Amino acid sequence: MIYLDYAATTPISKSAINVWIKTNEDYFANSSSLHEAGSHANQLIQTCKEQLASLVGVRQEHVFFTSGGTEANQLALRSLYKAHKHKGNHVITSEIEHPSVHAFFQELKEDGVDVSYVPVNAQGLIEVEDVKRLTRSDTCLASIQHVNSEIGVIQPIALLGKWFRMHGIPFHSDCVQSFGKIPLDLYSFHTDAISVASHKIHGPKGMGAVFFSKDCNWVSTVPLTTHQSGFRPGTLNTPGIVAFTQAAIDSQQSITENLQHSWQLRDLFLNKLAPLGERLVIEGATNKQQQLPSIIGLAIHGVQGQYMLLSLDRYHICISTGSACQSQKQDASPVMRAIYATEQERLRFFRISFGRMTRESDLIYTAEKIIEIANDYQ
Known part of the structure; x- marks a missing residue:
């Protein structure tokens, strides 16, 4: 074939498989448990968060794990919107986002939020001037993907992020296709949050992550959630996290x-x-x-x-x-x-x-x- x-x-790499098996054998305990085995699992997860955070220029406490890129996009956007919706009733995204992003903005639209879709040129690229033209005083959220999954164009995220930062608009970027393939840095991108996925970089399926910038304000979307500081409920997938981290490190090194x-x-x-x-x-x-x-x-x-x-x-x-x-x-x-x-x-x-x-x-x-x-x- x-x-x-x-x-x-992508096919999962041998190094990711090996650490996944090892973690299942030695760190199977619930990382939220208070006994020694649970503490060891939690320490391993914290190490993974630190390693992943270093790849994109954030702190480990701003790394949150999800079940993949789709959930990462949806949770990041919902958390940001909930924290900033009081600023206005207008949001910005592009015409060529991933279906998970379009679904979120469609839901907002049905709830009466004014959604602006930035067009792309013949090459599939966003013109920064179009974004500036669509920005309003009541814009409370923006989301533009970094790399398109169908034609591979790289959007000018740093320029867009600088514009949104100047206007106090929280900015999310779907970086599922770019993570591990081209250098990413939240600080230079001026992004408030990015979403990534494990299975695009030879890691296991069912794993993703959201990285928030240090000054980003977000709000939990699920009441009474205690896991991951309220970002996402549910027991953490320790073997998946470790294998994802291994794949990310391997990709970054090469x-x-x-x-x-x-x-x-x-x-x-x-x-x-x-x-x-x-x-x-x-x-x-x-x-x-x-x-x-x-x-x-x-x-x-x-x-x-x-x-x-x-x-x-x-x-x-x-x-x-x-x-x-x-x-x-x-x-x-x-x-x-x-x-x-x-x-x-x-x-x-x-x-x-x-x-x-x-x-x-x-x-x-x-x-x-x-x-x-x-x-x-x-």
């Missing part, structure tokens, strides 16, 4: 090397697709500083993306037609609606996403099959 759907999920490798793989793959000529459309940013290389959004004139996915699957090549969170729905994702004018264009889209385990030979073979399928489909 050739797996090219890393933006959906972040520069992995980025360089990803650019080499991207250039190789796109060069191999060159025979398609003008039929091939490459989505995303043209400036390397605004593009995550490991996510490639593609379209081929005359070929539906779903047909390409199914055809490649016959050769045991795994790709995607977009976000896995949208895969069971027939309507186009917010990203497709934002960058494509017609339904025909949206249907052409498919995504290649790779990781540190991807080999050059995998991409060469995949490119050959894509060309073969495209030519046969004419």
Whole structure:
């Protein structure tokens, strides 16, 4: 099998598996229990929080664990909104956010909150001037993703964060696709909170986290919650936390090397697709500083993306037609609606996403099959 759907999920690494097994054997106690075994489990969790906090420039007491990226987004946004809703009845997000973020803002909209959706340009990028234009005196929350999961564009989070900070507007960013792949720093980003997920960086599924800045004001959304300072109820998943931390450390240590490798793989793959000529459309940013290389959004004139996915699957090549969170729905994702004018264009889209385990030979073979399928489909 050739797996090219890393933006959906990644295989768990051996180092993460090993520490997960070890933690299950030696630190299985409830970390909230007062006996010695519980205390040891809690100490291990505190060590993990300290290590994770150091990766993004926050303090360990501002790290909170969740069941994944979706819950991280929702809890972060609900906690921030509850703390700041008295400031106004207007919020800002973008047209191309993850479904979990769109769901939260849709709920606010149905409750009478005024929601502004920032548009994107043809490359899927947000213009800072559009954000400035939409900002109002009664704006009480903003959320803009860092890296898009379908076309890999990197939004200007630092510039946006500086603008929101100047106006006293709490700012959240979905960093699920960027964490462990490009450097993150809450201080330089001027963000109040970011959300991340374990399974995107070779950690276990079912683990995520929210990082708050030191001056961020948030409020518990679940009454009588005592776990994690009231952020999220429930016994902490100690083995999952430790395995997640191991995966995050591994990713951070090789972040520069992995980025360089990803650019080499991207250039190789796109060069191999060159025979398609003008039929091939490459989505995303043209400036390397605004593009995550490991996510490639593609379209081929005359070929539906779903047909390409199914055809490649016959050769045991795994790709995607977009976000896995949208895969069971027939309507186009917010990203497709934002960058494509017609339904025909949206249907052409498919995504290649790779990781540190991807080999050059995998991409060469995949490119050959894509060309073969495209030519046969004419």
